[in-house]
Structures are given as structure tokens and as C-alpha cells.
Amino acid sequence: MKTHFIAVGGSAMHNLAIALKDKGYRVTGSDDAIFEPSRTRLENKGILPAETGWFPEKITADMDAVILGMHAHQDNPELARAKELGLKIYSYPEFLYEQSKDKTRVVIAGSHGKTTITSMILHVLNFHQKEVDFMVGAQLEGFDCMVKLTPDNDFIVLEGDEYLSSPIDLRSKFLLYQPNIALLSGIAWDHINVFKTFDDYIEQFRKFVASITAGGVLVYNEEDAEVVKVVEEAENYFRKIPYRTPEYEIVNGKVHLKTEIGDVPLSVFGAHNLLNMEGARHICHTLGIMDEDFYEAIMSFTGASKRLxxxxxxxxxxxxxxxxxxxxxxxxxxxxxxxxxxxxxxxxxxxxxxxxxxxxxxxxxxxxxxxxxxxxxxxxxxxxxxxxxxxxxxxxxxxxxxxxxxxxxxxxxxxxxxxxxxxxxxxxxxxxxxxxxxxxxxxxx
The missing domain is CATH 3.90.190.20 (Mur ligase, C-terminal domain)
Incomplete structure (x- = not known):
């Protein structure tokens, strides 16, 4: 499959480009600026553009997919050429759905905590050598690339962002994933340059919950009043699993989680991180990870990149x-x-x-x-x-x-x-x- 990335240097885009190259696809890309670590990582995979800028001649009729990043503008010359040739143009989330439509999709959403929760889930699964596909927006220790797409894995774990999909697709990214299993961590007005009112912002989460497949599962933060309201208003059928901050204490500067199997010492701190951890535990449980195994793994989780x-x-x-x-x-x-x-x-x-x-x-x-x-x-x-x-x-x-x-x-x-x-x-x-x-x-x- 031949794919081209418009704005390949983005933190998410370059990871997807690398994942497709690892999958055996023919991958090219362009951008008007590429910074570290994207530059070196693309170069190591042989897909760093020879020069920065936009080159319509790179877009050829034999391309199977053009993937458009949010950094590009609507008048991008490569985008114009792709339209002229009638090529299939995907947003980043749209392409991820295409790659995962036959898998069980686990989508972690919320105004805050989604990167950390996704990272916690992947840490636990990796610890126990449980193979899944994934996409997460932060670098995680033990992972080379933060997007993994295989033909074999049954599950994919996706960080679900409410921001816009692409310059020509103004839907929230997480609305394209159609989750079988979802988590909603919290709702607090953000991205006001796009969502001008709080209700407009909340509406994206109403639509997200409505997009859960029939008979699916929603794990949600019952301490967040806005989340509870959205869940209670939902008319589609899914199983609801609430979670809240677990009991804990700080002993000699170290957080200890109080659990049914005893005290569990942690490498992270903060009530919000423990709330995130509880959400991650419930998601891992739906993926077949028992509580003892979850706690064994989570003790060594030191946090997602740039999160405390x-x-x-x-x-x-x-x-x-x-x-x-x-x-x-x-x-x-x-x-x-x-x-x-x-x-x-x-x-x-x-x-x-x-x-x-x-x-x-x-x-x-x-x-x-x-x-x-x-x-x-x-x-x-x-x-x-x-x-x-x-x-x-x-x-x-x-x-x-x-x-x-x-x-x-x-x-x-x-x-x-x-x-x-x-x-x-x-x-x-x-x-x-x-x-x-x-x-x-x-x-x-």
C-alpha cells in the first residue's frame, strides 16, 4: 500500500508514518518544519523528506491513501493535487479506524487524564506481555513507537482526542473511532477557539458516548458531575462501569494504594493520578487482566512523558x-x-x-x-x-x-x-x- 503524509512531522503523524513503514507500506511525507524527536526518528526509518516544504509533484495517481495532518491548511498545494487526482484523503483518526475496524476498539477520552490512563493501560499490558495495537500521544518508557498496527492483534487501545480531525474534517477525532469499550475521565471546557460555548464542547462528549457500539462498555468517572450527566442522558445501550478515587496514604513521601490484597506502593503521586489509575484498572479488567496482576504491574509505572x-x-x-x-x-x-x-x-x-x-x-x-x-x-x-x-x-x-x-x-x-x-x-x-x-x-x- 502506498501512502503519503501531508504534515508528517507532527508528534502523532510521524508515529503513524513509522508504524505503517514497519507494517511494510510504502511511506512518503512532507512538512514545512520538522523538529526533534520527529526528525531523527523519521530519518532512522528512511522516511524523512529530503527538504522541507510542499511539493505537489509528490502526489501521484498510484497512491492508495493521503493522510492529512491538522498542521496543514485547507489551501495546501499537496492537498489540492490529491483532490485533483481524486485520491482517497484520510484524516489521522479516520485512517486509524480503517486500520482497526475489524478489531475491538478501546477508546480513552476526557478533557484531562486520557494520555496518562492510556499509558497506564499499555504499561500493564506490556508488563504482562499482552499484545495489543495502540495509539497514544506521549512517549512511554519501553515503547519505541507510540502507534502500533498489526494484522494479528484483536484489540486496539486508542487515546481519544476531542479536537478537530483535519482542516477538511471538522469532526472531533474521537467521533471516528466507534468504540466497543470506552472510558470518559472528565469534562472541563477546553479548545475554546473551536468550541465557543461550554455546551458546544459538552456536545462532543454526548456524541462520543452515543457512538459506543451496541452492547459496548463505558467506564466513567462518577466524581465528575458533567460526565455523570452525559452518561445519564445517553439513549444508546451499553454497560456502565463507574469509578472513583481509591483510598491511599502517603508514607515517607511514597504513595501507598489501599487495596483488598494489601497496600500497593506506587511510583507516581497525586489524587488525580490515582483516579486515573482506577479507570485504567477497570479497562484492564475488561481486557482480561485480574486486579492482582494489574497492581503488580502498576507499581513500576513512573508516568507518561511530561505528566508530573x-x-x-x-x-x-x-x-x-x-x-x-x-x-x-x-x-x-x-x-x-x-x-x-x-x-x-x-x-x-x-x-x-x-x-x-x-x-x-x-x-x-x-x-x-x-x-x-x-x-x-x-x-x-x-x-x-x-x-x-x-x-x-x-x-x-x-x-x-x-x-x-x-x-x-x-x-x-x-x-x-x-x-x-x-x-x-x-x-x-x-x-x-x-x-x-x-x-x-x-x-x-
Missing amino acids: EKVNREDQGILYKDFAHAPSKVKATVKAFGEQFKKDKKYGFLELHTYSSLNPVFLEQYDHAMDGLDEAVVFYSEDALKIKRMEPISPELIREKFKNADLKIFTNADDLHAYWNTLDKTQGVYLMMSSGNFGGLDLTK
């Missing part, structure tokens, strides 16, 4: 980085950090980086998000606002919306870095939350 991930610093200081940027994720991460390091001075840095987080309307959601930290810092780039063609935001507005008068605010990367360099990282503990990089800040030094 400990950074190894040259000075041995304690610093964690987290992908958290949406309000609900920031609140959960700060709470977990505070619970874990009760006796230490806690520094928390948040970068407002996404379209949503820089929207004055959306800023309301961050109220008290940084409470519990001894020193709280918010960074956003005035230059980024200009690039995004957004109105300026004053530090006073940020403090008002966060409801934190002591908040330190930086709008220039050089000023942030200067402040960072005044801090002794061996004193206190540090939490860095961003989907960006704080203007190029090196967290290891």
Missing part, C-alpha cells in the same frame, strides 16, 4: 515538569504537588501559551488555580499575543482572574530567565507547567 515528570538536574534539585496548561489540569497538578511536598517550600511556574489560555474570557477558569504554592509565577509572551493577533493582556487582569494578588507575572522571557537564575534550586521544590518551554528555559541547570 521529574527532571534530572545537575544540582540534584527537585523539579517536576507537567504538560498542564488548561485550568482543570493546572488545579489538579498543583493540588497533587502540594499534597506530596507538604513540608517543602513550593515554587510553581505556569506558562500561558495556548490560544485558549490567552483568551480573557477563558481566564475566568483559572480562579485560585495557583493557590497552595508558596511562590507562584505566571509567564506569557507579549510577542506571542501579537503573533496570534490577540489583544494585549495586563498583569493586573491576570492577578484578578487568578484571584491571587501575590502572583509574580513575567511577559518577557529575558526577565523570567533573570528571575529564574536568582533562585537556588536546591532549596524548595519546583513545578513547571506548560505546553511550551518558558521561552527556552533549560530546566536541567
